[in-house]
Amino acid sequence: MQNQDGQPAEPETETISSLPTSEVNDWANYRDDEVMQQHSAIQAEEAGKIPFVGDKEPLSSLAEEYKSGNPILLEKIKVLTEQYAAIRRTRGDGNCFFRSFMFAYLEHILESQDRAEIDRITVNVEQCRKTLLSLGYAEFTFEDFFSLFLEQLESVLSGKEACISHEELVQRSRDQSVSDYVVMFFRFITSGEIRKRLEFYEPFIQGLSNTSVEQFCKSSVEPMGEESDHVHITALSDALGVPIRIVYLDRSHDDKGSVSVNHHDFTPAAHEVTDANTGGAVALEPFITLLYRPGHYDILYPK
Amino acid sequence: MQASRARLFKEYKEVQREKAADPDIQLVCDDSNIFKWTALVKGPSETPYEGGVFQLAFTVPEHYPLQPPQVRFLTKIFHPNVHFKTGEICLDILKNAWSPAWTLQSVCRAIIALMGHPEPDSPLNCDSGNLLRSGDIRGYQSMARMYTRLAAMPKKQ
Numbered sequence: 123m124q125n126q127d128g129q130p131a132e133p134e135t136e137t138i139s140s141l142p143t144s145e146v147n148d149w150a151n152y153r154d155d156e157v158m159q160q161h162s163a164i165q166a167e168e169a170g171k172i173p174f175v176g177d178k179e180p181l182s183s184l185a186e187e188y189k190s191g192n193p194i195l196l197e198k199i200k201v202l203t204e205q206y207a208a209i210r211r212t213r214g215d216g217n218c219f220f221r222s223f224m225f226a227y228l229e230h231i232l233e234s235q236d237r238a239e240i241d242r243i244t245v246n247v248e249q250c251r252k253t254l255l256s257l258g259y260a261e262f263t264f265e266d267f268f269s270l271f272l273e274q275l276e277s278v279l280s281g282k283e284a285c286i287s288h289e290e291l292v293q294r295s296r297d298q299s300v301s302d303y304v305v306m307f308f309r310f311i312t313s314g315e316i317r318k319r320l321e322f323y324e325p326f327i328q329g330l331s332n333t334s335v336e337q338f339c340k341s342s343v344e345p346m347g348e349e350s351d352h353v354h355i356t357a358l359s360d361a362l363g364v365p366i367r368i369v370y371l372d373r374s375h376d377d378k379g380s381v382s383v384n385h386h387d388f389t390p391a392a393h394e395v396t397d398a399n400t401g402g403a404v405a406l407e408p409f410i411t412l413l414y415r416p417g418h419y420d421i422l423y424p425k
Numbered sequence: 426m427q428a429s430r431a432r433l434f435k436e437y438k439e440v441q442r443e444k445a446a447d448p449d450i451q452l453v454c455d456d457s458n459i460f461k462w463t464a465l466v467k468g469p470s471e472t473p474y475e476g477g478v479f480q481l482a483f484t485v486p487e488h489y490p491l492q493p494p495q496v497r498f499l500t501k502i503f504h505p506n507v508h509f510k511t512g513e514i515c516l517d518i519l520k521n522a523w524s525p526a527w528t529l530q531s532v533c534r535a536i537i538a539l540m541g542h543p544e545p546d547s548p549l550n551c552d553s554g555n556l557l558r559s560g561d562i563r564g565y566q567s568m569a570r571m572y573t574r575l576a577a578m579p580k581k582q
Binding site for chain 2: 262267302310
């Protein structure tokens with residue numbers, strides 16, 4: 123207080139009267155598109171840390187990550203090491219399940235050169251296209267995503283034109299204009315399958331989010347960045363006829379304190395073959411294995 | 426860029442083809458820039474916006490349709506989810522619930538639906554939101570109707 127001679131503290135009143143209004147103006151001018159810009163800036167910063175699809179790493183890198191962490195997890199990683207050799211990380215941007223599936227599937231085709239599998243999945247993709255049309259989707263809204271995926275399929279098979287190398291596949295999976303389009307393709311497929319089999323999925327979806335199937339697809343399947351749950355995985359696996367193994371790495375353990383690593387195979391109904399001797403259904407061994415840690419999926423490579 | 430241009434061109438053709446199907450929406454692409462669109466939408470009946478015609482401005486981003494278009498009202502409107510000064514719209518599909526399954530045309534339909542079903546719990550226009558939240562439906566409707574007459578209807582001579 124410098125003004126002790128009775129004069130009003132002018133600078134101070136000025137500060138008091140001007141500060142709140144300028145703050146209000148700031149907030150009023152703080153527009154949603156700026157919020158979105160900031161949001162994408164944060165995403166870009168994250169992108170610098172890990173690409174959409176990382177390099178293949180030995181499983182020891184996973185143990186390293188939990189070095190001073192939970193002993194149950196460390197014990198489980200030890201168990202994992204007996205069966206699995208390597209991990210390929212994906213970015214945790216909410217698309218990690220679809221992105222992991224994309225890379226694991228295309229890599230499998232590239233390495234196996236399985237023409238029959240491409241022919242088989244192409245039939246399923248065509249079926250999905252019809253499903254979306256019958257659900258009322260305008261074709262021009264999804265056709266670009268479909269054709270981009272089919273292009274990627276052809277490009278990993280040699281014989282036709284130039285087959286891309288493994289390195290090129292990694293590059294494409296890191297290129298947003300390819301990678302995000304394929305992720306979006308899977309989101310369309312998943313949404314179409316869920317809505318087609320509404321009665322089947324309804325109870326699961328109500329248990330998860332207490333919304334209608336349509337609302338769930340619109341808000342939790344179709345938008346990029348929305349995380350996947352077992353509903354998404356079941357639907358994608360069913361629609362494309364591709365079995366998927368998910369290995370769970372979490373802190374669960376039994377009462378005696380001994381650990382085992384659980385996995386669950388998502389086996390599409392149409393993919394079960396009948397055993398000639400017993401007549402029972404035999405599930406085919408999945409060629410895609412993903413590692414699930416609460417909130418995130420990466421690709422796992424068996425020994 | 427190329428992908429978004431191709432997609433917008435498809436939307437353009439679709440708009441031309443379906444012109445008659447949606448008489449409440451008139452969506453027009455800028456002559457020289459396919460990333461700029463404007464729309465005229467009719468205020469839905471049995472709402473305070475009935476009889477008004479509202480102009481929307483679309484700015485389409487480079488990564489469309491993976492990213493949503495930016496849309497705002499050019500016509501002044503009194504609505505809880507529209508910023509009174511900037512015309513910015515608070516609508517989930519223009520933000521985190523966007524997906525490429527939406528089109529510029531269906532966004533217009535969603536905005537018309539929002540006009541008829543305001544969400545006062547996420548207000549951009551607090552005065553409007555507060556009227557609705559305090560149950561003063563009449564107050565909200567008369568304010569909204571007044572601005573519709575002032576800003577969204579042709580001036581009577």
